[in-house]
Amino acid sequence: MNLVRTVLGDVPAGELGLTDAHDHLFIRSPRLPGQELDDPVRAADVLHEFRTLGGQSVVQWTPYGMGREATALAALARRSGAHLVAATGLHQAAHYAPELLGGIVGSLAELFVSELTEGIGSSGVRAGLIKVAGSFHGLDAHAEKTMRAAAQAHHRTGAPIAVHLELGTGAMDVLDLLCARLGVPPEHVVLGHLGRSPDTAAHREAAESGAFLAFDGPARATHATDWRLPELLGSLADAGYGDRLLLGGDTTTPETPGMPYLLRRLRPRLEKTLGPALMKQILVGNPARAFALACPAGP
Incomplete structure (x- = not known):
């Protein structure tokens, strides 16, 4: 049975249901002063709205040292x-104070494995994902x-690796390192x-590898690519990669x-062009496979 490691324990992957494949209920960064997400009441309200719209699961990509609030996640x-x-793992170095990175004791791989198998800090809440970032x-x-450490942790725990692409x-470059050189199955x-x-050419090349492709961060004025989503997702689905796509x-x-916008506005808009069957695959079927634990390769 395929399992996903949630903050309340392992669950059958098929129970995830409608899933937001990349989000943050809590996060802070020196790059975003004064814009922290650190309010449990606000997080509860957002999650309630997501649930009201039919959402069942949220995959948090907030890694080590960025305000994950593991105990609050479990309560929510x-x-x-x-x-x-x-998530465990590390973001780009710019998201950390130098003393925080310098204060990590032991190897990164051991840190990631510990958070995946024993728990985040003293919370007892185990991570189910390794987050890393490219340049x-x-x-x-x-x-x-960090990717070398993530690969070691994957081989020991079976946890999936999620990658921020700048x-x-x-x-x-990410796939060459993680998959071709370090042996992580794409x-x-x-x-x-x-x-x-x-x-689109780069997307198809990445899809051909077998990795999952996440299209995330809708309605951001700083990126302004929402209007391309129907075309991008449709092109990949037409090429046979509908089973690789996440939102x-x-x-x-x-x-x-x-996350509420994802279901309230983006989902119906994409259903008009992609059809409800493909949208169900993207929001339900694909996340169940993407975030399931693999059988670890060894101790």
Whole structure:
């Protein structure tokens, strides 16, 4: 049986239901001063609206050191009935104070494995996802270091790896490292933010690898590519990659429309062009496969 590791424990992947494949109920970063998502009441309200619209699961991509609030996530999951998946891993170095990164004791791989198997801090809440990040059109030294640790953690735990692609670029560099060189099966890699670089040739090349493609962060004025989504998703589906596609709200600041917008506005708009069957696959069937734990390769 395929399982997904939620903040309340492992559940059959088929129970995820309608899933926001990339979002944040809690997050903070030095790059976004004064725009922290750290209010449990607001998080509960957003999650309630998402549930009212039919949402059943939310995959959190907030990694180590960015205000995950693991205990609050567990409380929200119990209260709302939603399945919530928490993340370990590291974002780009710019999202951390230098002393925080310098204060990590031991290897990154051991940190990730510990948070996946034992729990985040003293919360007892286990992560079910490893979040890492690339650079603009490539990988810097920090990205390579964290991805090597993520690959080790994947092989030991079976946890999927989710990748922030800077402005949607660098997908093949990520896949070359994680999959070709470090042996992570591409079906356990989720590439995020592809809609920010609406390059259909690059999307098809990434889809051919077998990785999942996440189109996330709708209605962002800074990226303004929502109008391309029907074309981008339709093109990939027509090419036979409908089973690779994911959608997420990626709420990172209080003004982001986020997870309710995903279902209230984006879903009906895409259903008109893509059809309800493909949308069900994107929102229900594909996340159940993308975020399931693999059998670990060894101890």
